Amino acid sequence: xxxxxxxxxxxxxxxxxxxxxxxxxxxxxxxxxxxxxxxxxxxxxxxxxxxxxxxxxxxxxxxxxxxxxxxxxxxxxxxxxxxxxxxxxxxxxxxxxxxxxxxxxxxxxxxxxxxxxxxxxxxxxxxxxxxxxxxxxxxxxxxxxxxxxxxxxxxx
Numbered sequence: 819x820x821x822x823x824x825x826x827x828x829x830x831x832x833x834x835x836x837x838x839x840x841x842x843x844x845x846x847x848x849x850x851x852x853x854x855x856x857x858x859x860x861x862x863x864x865x866x867x868x869x870x871x872x873x874x875x876x877x878x879x880x881x882x883x884x885x886x887x888x889x890x891x892x893x894x895x896x897x898x899x900x901x902x903x904x905x906x907x908x909x910x911x912x913x914x915x916x917x918x919x920x921x922x923x924x925x926x927x928x929x930x931x932x933x934x935x936x937x938x939x940x941x942x943x944x945x946x947x948x949x950x951x952x953x954x955x956x957x958x959x960x961x962x963x964x965x966x967x968x969x970x971x972x973x974x
Contacts, residue, residue, distance in 0.1 A: 838938040843969035846892035855924050863884050864921050868946040871957045879923035879942045886917040887922060895969040903963040910959045918945050936962035
């Protein structure tokens with residue numbers, strides 16, 4: 819295999835990689851911005867080690883900071899509507915992403931999150947780092963199996 823062939827194979831793999839998250843709404847691009855797992859990783863991985871409401875021991879999550887994803891799509895809103903694979907919906911204030919190191923986790927304890935592990939994308943707050951986040955309000959915003967984020971326009 820030549821270098822040109824391996825680059826072509828890598829390019830083809832990137833084109834056929836599954837979309838794990840779509841962002842739309844009040845963003846710079848018309849329509850959707852689709853992200854593969856690799857696209858999200860390229861935005862920079864942030865690591866959170868935290869106890870979750872669903873586990874008794876600390877878990878290590880990695881993924882891009884939510885604020886970095888919003889910067890990337892040039893979000894122009896103050897509220898996010900997150901939708902899961904099963905159509906569960908929750909709203910998340912953009913201010914959460916500014917005030918806290920909220921991530922869109924794509925791995926847990928070093929392993930890629932699949933649907934069975936509540937992935938491929940999960941919203942994770944740094945609960946262990948900030949006692950104020952340990953409440954039902956923030957736990958309810960920790961959507962898993964997230965497939966779409968819609969940026970709602972300011973006042974919308």
